[in-house]
Amino acid sequence: MGRILSGEEIAAQIKAELRTRVADLARKGIVPGLAIVRVGEDPSSASYVRQKERAAQGLGLLSTTTVLPTRTSEDELLAVVSSLNEDPRFHGVLVQLPLPPDLSPERVCGTVAPAKDVDCLHPENIGRLVRGDPYLLPCTPHAVQQILHRSGYPPAGKHVVIVGRSALVGRPLSILLSQKGPAGDATVTLCHSATPDLGAFTHQADILVVAVGRPRLVTADMVRAGAVVIDVGVNRVDDPTAPKGYRLVGDTEYEAVGKVAAAITPVPGGVGPVTVAMLLGNTVAACEAQAQPAR
C-alpha cells in the first residue's frame, strides 16, 4: 500500500496556524463570523454543513446556519443572503450547494457580497482567480493544493490530470495548478465525462485528481505506478453491515489504486477535512480584510 495522506492531520496543522490569527483578532475585540445557508433536506449537504459549523465553533468563530425549506423561492433566498451581506457580525457568507432544481446557483452565488464570498463562487472572484489576482481561493481546489504542498508533492513541473470539470472543483483547480509560481507551474490536463479513453489520459498523470462523484470510476489499471492520487469524490454506497446502512467511498478503487500509487487520500478523512479547514482560513482572511480600513 502506498502512503496514505491523512487530511485530518493536515487540517489539524492548518487549524493550529489559524488559532494564532484568531487570537490576534480577539485581542482587538473581533470574532470572525461565518453564516451558512442551506436549502432543502439533502442529507449529505446537512452533514457537510454540520461539519463546517462544528469546525468554525471549534476554532472560536461565530457560526450560524439558516435552514430554509425545499420550496423556498429564489426571491426569499436572495433576501436572506442580502441580509447576511449587510450583517457586520458575519465576514463570510456561504450558500451550500447543490440547491433545489428551481433555484439558480449562479444567481444565488452572484448575490453573496464579493468581500464575504468565502467559497469564491461570485463571478468577480472567479474572474480575479482566472486573471491571477485572487481574493480568496476556492476551498476544495485550495485543499488539494495544500495536501500536495504539505505532503511534499509540489505540482510544479508535473503533469496533473484532473478528472471532472465542475465549477466547484475541477475547473478552478485546473486554473490554480497551472498558474505561474511555485504553488502552480503544473502542466494540467482536464478530463471529463465526454473524454474518450479516459484511462489513456489518467495513465499519464504524475498527480491524478478525481472529482466526479462516481464510485470506483478510477481503477488500478488506469493509474501509473508511483503516481500521487487525490480522491475528491464522496459517495454514499449501500452497506447493510454498516450502522447507518451505507458507507462513504471516493471515486477510486481505493485498495487496488493504493497499491499502485505512491500516495493516496482516503475517503473519508482525505480532502474533506482540509476543505473545511480552508473555509475557516477564508473566513479568518475575510475578517482580517474587513477589519482593515478601506483604502
Ligand code: GUN
Ligand atoms: N457543496 C459541496 N461542496 C461545496 C462547497 O465547497 N461549497 C458549497 N457552497 N457547497 C458545496
